Amino acid sequence: MTIRIVPKEQLESNYAQKTSVVGHTPLLFLPHIKSLYITRTSRLKQLGKDSPLADYIAFCTQISELQNELVKSMPVKPSTDLRDLIVNVQKQGCAPLSLTNFPLNTLWQSYLDYLIERLLGHNKQIDQAIVELKAKTMQEKQDLATHLLNGEFDQVPKTDSLFIWSALSCYYAQLAAQLPATAEADLGETRQFCPICHSHPTASIVHLGGQASFRYLHCSLCESEWYVPRVKCTNCEESSGVHYYSLDKELAAIKTECCDNCQSYLKIGYQDQDPELEIIADDLASLLLDEETEKAGFAKTGLNPFLLP
Ligand SMILES: [Zn+2]
Ligand SMILES: [Zn+2]
Missing domain, CATH: 3.90.1670.10 (FdhE-like domain)
Structure with a gap:
């Protein structure tokens, strides 16, 4: 099936x-975008309490909180008619928000900027990764995102993947939530x-x-x-x-x-x-x-x- x-x-x-x-x-x-990150944040807080991964879970909790701020303060308003995307896939047999059917624009990069700006100060290693990611051009960041969406994870530094995926996911989840599908x-x-x-x-x-x-x-x-x-x-x-x-x-x-x-x-x-x-x-x-x-x-x-x- x-x-x-x-x-x-x-x-x-x-x-x-x-x-x-x-x-x-x-x-x-x-996805129910209004509750998605709120539910995740509170579960992460609960699970992080007695976990050997407490530090990392706390960092992920911060990302989830920021994603929730993003959907409230910078909601995605798609420039394309989302219904057209679905009608289109009926002919082509691909997924409506796949790269083939819906090319990636640069909107997600404002999400990335928002996230990494606020994730500074966690520890030296993360700060260093953020500084290097910020120094990349828009095209370089777009290329990294395309690699991730194509499943080419080995083409992207591990620390960059986390930030880029978090921004992309926040963008795609809002589009998915609005699909008349x-x-x-x-x-x-x-x-x-x-x-x-x-x-x-x-x-x-x-x-x-x-x-x-x-x-x-x-x-x-x-x-x-x-x-x-x-x-x-x-x-x-x-x-x-x-x-x-x-x-x-x-x-x-x-x-x-x-x-x-x-x-x-x-x-x-x-x-x-x-x-x-x-x-x-x-x-x-x-x-x-x-x-x-x-x-x-x-x-x-x-x-x-x-x-x-
Ligand atoms: Zn199997
Ligand atoms: Zn999906």
Whole structure:
């Protein structure tokens, strides 16, 4: 099954025929931009309290707070008609906010400037990275962003990646939130990339109050979530050989879903086990679980915005 993006009104007119696929459970959640960073900030504060990663989590908390300030003080007003982007992808079969369908302009760079200006003073190493990033030309920064969006992480210094991705994500999440889009299930097996922006997921999540059999992949860039069936590898689509690790109890709120077929894993978070679970924050704070899963020979397919490769 593949998730295909369609304009909102089109699905509504076809609703009767689409509901047979997965009942009334939505296939797609676009980000709620007003609460996104507030929820993340408060979860990061909570998780950072007794964590061996407390310093780094505190730094990420500061980024999340700044992202929230950005969406309030410098909201994105798209110059393109967002509906056109969706109509266009119906013909081309790509994601509406992918680079192919929606070329990157330089608006995100004002976000980057805002962020790095306020992140100065954390420590010498970060200050040095910020000074060097500030000295780059607009074109150089645009090239770095394009590398990241194309998944070419080795082309970008690690410290730059964090700041650039945080700015890009804040920009793309606002665009995604404004898309007059919904989704339908289509034939095919392509679901490991975000149907809105074509980035990698961070992890998958089973929502509180949702049907227990439904889980969603959470996008590491635009923060949209799309439906994927349970107990099936999100990387290679195999369902045999999928098993779970957790650090402590059987009913842990966060586990790794490991696949013997492709030797990959992705975290899965269960909000019924912890209603306050916020998937990006919880994925970051459970690094020990990554270490243990990697020791067992599995490689992560998810991408956390705060832990870019
Ligand atoms: Zn996305
Ligand atoms: Zn697999």
